[in-house]
Amino acid sequence: MRRQLAQQLSGGDPELKAVRSVLVSVDGQTVVKFYRNRTPADYAHVYSVTKSVLSILVGIAVDEGRLNVDQNLRELLPRQASIMTDRQASITLRHLLTMTSGISGDHPSENAVSHILEYGTSNDPGVTFEYSNGNAHLVAAVLREAVDRPILEYARERLFDPLKIDTRPAWQGADWDLVQTGLTQPGFGWARDRDGLNVGGFGLKLTAPDLVKIGELSVNGGRWDGRQIVSAAWVQESTSPKLTPEQAEAAGSQYGYMWWTGEFDGHAGFLASGAYSQKIFCIPTLRLVVVVTAAFEDNPGTLGETVDAMLEEVIFDPLIQ
Numbered sequence: 001m002r003r004q005l006a007q008q009l010s011g012g013d014p015e016l017k018a019v020r021s022v023l024v025s026v027d028g029q030t031v032v033k034f035y036r037n038r039t040p041a042d043y044a045h046v047y048s049v050t051k052s053v054l055s056i057l058v059g060i061a062v063d064e065g066r067l068n069v070d071q072n073l074r075e076l077l078p079r080q081a082s083i084m085t086d087r088q089a090s091i092t093l094r095h096l097l098t099m100t101s102g103i104s105g106d107h108p109s110e111n112a113v114s115h116i117l118e119y120g121t122s123n124d125p126g127v128t129f130e131y132s133n134g135n136a137h138l139v140a141a142v143l144r145e146a147v148d149r150p151i152l153e154y155a156r157e158r159l160f161d162p163l164k165i166d167t168r169p170a171w172q173g174a175d176w177d178l179v180q181t182g183l184t185q186p187g188f189g190w191a192r193d194r195d196g197l198n199v200g201g202f203g204l205k206l207t208a209p210d211l212v213k214i215g216e217l218s219v220n221g222g223r224w225d226g227r228q229i230v231s232a233a234w235v236q237e238s239t240s241p242k243l244t245p246e247q248a249e250a251a252g253s254q255y256g257y258m259w260w261t262g263e264f265d266g267h268a269g270f271l272a273s274g275a276y277s278q279k280i281f282c283i284p285t286l287r288l289v290v291v292v293t294a295a296f297e298d299n300p301g302t303l304g305e306t307v308d309a310m311l312e313e314v315i316f317d318p319l320i321q
Contacts, residue, residue, distance in 0.1 A: 002032050004314045009034060015306045018299045019277070020044070021208040024315060025289040028216055030209070032315075037295070043205040044293060045183040047274030050190075050204040051136045053159075053214060055097065055258040057151070058143055059222075059234030060158045066146040069094040069257075076142045080113060087121050093142055095125045096135045097257035098242045102127065103134045112195045113141045129247040129255065133201030136258065137193070140200030151198040152190055162229055163213045165206065172198070202274070208293050214272070215280040215289030239270035239282070265320040277307045283320075290315055 001024070009016050017036075024032035038044070061067045067076075074081045074089040081089065087102065095101040102121035116134045123130075140151060147154045152170060160167050171189035173182040174196065182189055183205065191203030206214075217224050218239065221232035238257035241248070248254050254261045260271040264283055272280040277294040292307055300306075 001314060001318060005032060005034055008310050008314055009036065012310065013306050015300050015303050016310060018294045018303055019292065019307065020295055021291070021293045023208055023212050023291040025212050025216055027287045028220070030212060038293070040207060040209050043186065043188050043207055046204055046206050046211065046278045047202050047276065049211065049272045049274040049278050049280060050202050051200065051258040052272035052280070053204060054136065054139060054143070054200050055238050056214070056230055057155055057159060058097070058139060058257070059230045059238055061143060061146050062234060063231045067093060067142070069097065073138070077113070077145055080117060083114060083117055085120070087124060088117060091125045093139070096139045096142070098255060099129050099131050099135050100126050100247065101135050103138070104130045104132055105134055112193045113138060113197070129243055129251045131251065136201035137199060139258070140197055144197055150196070159229060162227060163217065163224055165210045165213060208291055211280050211291045211293070212289055215282050215291060218270070219282050219284045219287055219289055264316055267320060277303050286319065288319060
């Protein structure tokens with residue numbers, strides 16, 4: 001498998017030259033490692049994988065009784081309630097997590113929660129699926145309100161430090177012009193909006209081994225090194241399909257709570273997916289985690305399909321069959 005992977009990435013489809021790492025973990029052991037122009041210690045922007053990490057943090061807050069997925073925005077964000085429409089106020093945390101809130105559009109990191117609410121909704125909550133960074137950023141706002149502290153501070157104590165994910169020092173840019181520069185600099189980072197809220201939909205920088213840890217935690221039902229970080233019930237709930245058939249058709253796949261869900265040759269699995277082929281594939285029945293990172297420079301729009309085909313041929317088919 002290592003040999004075939006190296007051959008594919010070095011001499012296969014030219015698109016694959018954008019791939020920077022592929023790691024395969026089985027039963028908690030990383031058995032395949034491939035790096036190109038990047039080392040295990042190099043941090044890089046993981047784009048929308050940020051959403052799945054945020055989902056885990058929400059689960060921890062739910063476990064602690066700080067949140068309930070059926071609470072609505074009027075309850076969850078009382079300081080913004082006065083600027084909400086009735087339709088916005090009725091949006092639940094579950095709607096936000098499943099991208100069915102009716103909120104559409106993407107919002108750069110300088111746009112705060114108030115801007116997203118001013119942008120309005122395109123449909124009633126629960127009707128349609130529309131993938132949106134605005135949804136994820138409202139989840140971040142809800143989490144910060146619930147824990148009453150900066151999200152990164154909470155994440156360090158509850159998730160990153162227990163997993164030995166190094167987040168110090170932390171770049172946390174807020175000016176959008178500087179964010180673009182900061183995301184390409186060395187070291188850990190998590191972008192913030194102009195109000196100091198860590199961005200919910202993107203902006204997190206992690207290493208490839210960090211992504212393996214996130215996947216292993218999830219495959220292991222929220223347990224890490226003998227400690228229950230997030231409940232098995234939340235992992236099961238958040239990575240289970242939540243969309244109606246019509247919504248799933250619009251999404252092109254099933255979706256849980258900011259995790260994509262599906263099957264791999266008959267095995268139920270879930271996926272954290274970021275732009276430019278940042279991926280954490282998880283198959284719990286096989287205790288299998290596959291991580292891919294890729295550069296955004298010269299990254300073709302079809303790289304995701306090429307990576308998926310390569311992984312199926314070289315990794316998934318041999319391991320699953």
